[in-house]
Amino acid sequence: MAAPCYLGWDFSTQQLKVIAIDEQLRVIYEDNVHFDKDLPEFKTQGGVYIHSDRLTVTSPVLMWVKALDMILEKMKSSGFNFSQVRAMSGAGQQHGSVYWKKGSIQILKNASPELPLHQSLKGCFSVGDSPIWMDSSTASQCRALEKALGGAQHLASVTGSRAYERFTGNQIAKIYSQNPEVYKQTERISLVSSFAASLFLGTYAPIDYSDGSGMNLLQIWEKAWSKPCLDACAPGLEERLGCPVPSHSVLGPISPYYSQRYGFSPDCKIVAFTGDNPASLAGMRLQEGDIAISLGTSDTLFLWIQEPTPALEGFYFDVMEITPEAVGIHRFNRDNQKVPRFPKEVEIRALIEGQFMAKRIHAEKLGYKVLPRTRILATGGASHNKKILQVLSDVFNAPVFTIDTANSACLGSAYRAIHGLVAERNVSLADVVKLAPEPRLAVTPTPGAEELYRPLLKRYAELEQKVIYNPASSCLVK
Incomplete structure (x- = not known):
């Protein structure tokens, strides 16, 4: 029987990276997909699109999904034994948001192992290009949030930070104010980290406390969403975000898609994904x-x-x-x-x-x-x-x-x-x-x-x- 190993993923700005370690914490496999170089069809620069106003910065969601397909195929062709993976966790660039269209959960749950995942999910996102951490186009939404909460200092005492342009709550508020129909069509909003975990879980993964604290939405002392912050950003936001969870939570077993397509053990566990910075701290x-x-x-x-x-x-x-x-x-x-x-x-x-x-x-x-x-x-x-x-x-x-x-x-x-x-x-x-x-x-x-x-x-x-x-x-x- 193959010795157990554990996977760590990083959905970063420019690359998707993976590491496998054994039970002695030795690195036994390492690989990456570089978005600009390996997925030129998306025409990103540094993994992103910088829009003409120089403030709006986005990345195509399907590029991240296709990168996952590509790296798993690379692992498969190298002879990597997926059945030995006991658990995995991962990281995502912080503050970025992904918008799942109504009905997408069924497509995610029932993805055909005969197809690469990006083909199954191509119609699942109400916003095709996700706002990411480099986006600073939400100054008016930040001012509105601080005003609604009684000032920058009070917002900081609740959420840990004054309103920042790239923080997710303000990005959601911008999408709601500019495209209310798009927001209405959205059944779930993920961070990049919880989006990545969802791909492996085959259902919507919750946001972890650590990454959730970079949204201007989480009461950091109570570890629960702040209703005044949610209400200031968009209606019906709590049900679109789901309940945040501790960062060490086991979310469930891997989706059958991966067992059938790549040979993962059905018992392989998905541990909550978090932001790239807290994941780096764990690594260092x-x-x-x-x-x-x-x-x-x-x-x-x-x-x-x-x-x-x-x-x-x-x-x-x-x-x-x-x-x-x-x-x-x-x-x-x-x-x-x-x-x-x-x-x-x-x-x-x-x-x-x-x-x-x-x-x-x-x-x-x-x-x-x-x-x-x-x-x-x-x-x-x-x-x-x-x-x-x-x-x-x-x-x-x-x-x-x-x-x-x-x-x-x-x-x-x-x-x-x-x-x-x-x-x-x-x-x-x-x-x-x-x-x-x-x-x-x-x-x-x-x-x-x-x-x-x-x-x-x-x-x-x-x-x-x-x-x-x-x-x-x-x-x-x-």
Whole structure:
């Protein structure tokens, strides 16, 4: 009998990735489908469509389904033994939403194993192009939500965040206000993560607490939908979202479609899928005092803070940033004057330094302090680049560690699949991942870097405020 294994999936912005691990947590299989390269018929750039207003950013839902068909066929032709998979979990790019047309659940449940899944599901989506995390076209919906909840601070105290343009509740509100008929035809709204889980489950998968907290809709303390938030976004929204569930929930067995088409065991369990960032944290095994940074399509910083200082509230912003809320490229010389261009070698250094300085500044605003024991755990595609990691180490004045695979969201999802099977016995994720290899030291700070960056960080913070409060200004700032 084949040794058991566990799958972790990552439906990210540019690729669909999969990892299989054995019971000793060793990676035994890894593969991916690159949307632009492997599915050119969808004509995406970086896995997305950036619309003419530069604010609206979407991805075709069927591209994600077809990518799943493609990667499973690749696994099959490589001789992968699907019958040994005991459980799987996965991750999806956060905030994106998928709209299932009325009657789609029956099609999902009864998909023919003779056909690739994308052929069965091609008529199932009331919105063909899903708004994703890069979309920032919902400013008016954000203002309306904050007003309905009595202000940004009150909304943040309920949902954990003020209204953000890319958060799912505001995206749903936009679709309802612009296309009420489309909304009416929708029987279920999934996040990308719960959509992906639904494909494997053969029925609508619930949203997990962690990914659900990035929607401006979930009461984070009670772990239930906020009725005032739902009502402010669209009517009948609660039944379209379903009930949120704990992130370690076993949702059920895999759909018979996969047993019949690929040979999965009918006993293979689907553990709730979550967002790519929390899945990455599981893969990187963040400990108290650590900083984790994902150097992928979006640079994302994760912090473990005991006493956070919530705030309502980097100069290269091709699309609108969440923090800081700015767009455009803003270059300043050493006299703090705006300039139109830098030499190429200065430009690339400024871009990388600026990203990392902004992250340290905003981490410290939230109450984080870099201590002598602080470790930075780096993941994502750019974590292979030692020169980038050196700048990161110097800016934060802390050593940088990496893990063997840059696909930490996949790896974390595979760990979470194992955890889902034992969570009811009060086994923690930390216990599950004890066998996993420790992160490896990649770089340490250059001597004297802290003395160099301390005044630069102060200057950067001051310039960032000028950009935020006067973003359209093209005059020199003296």
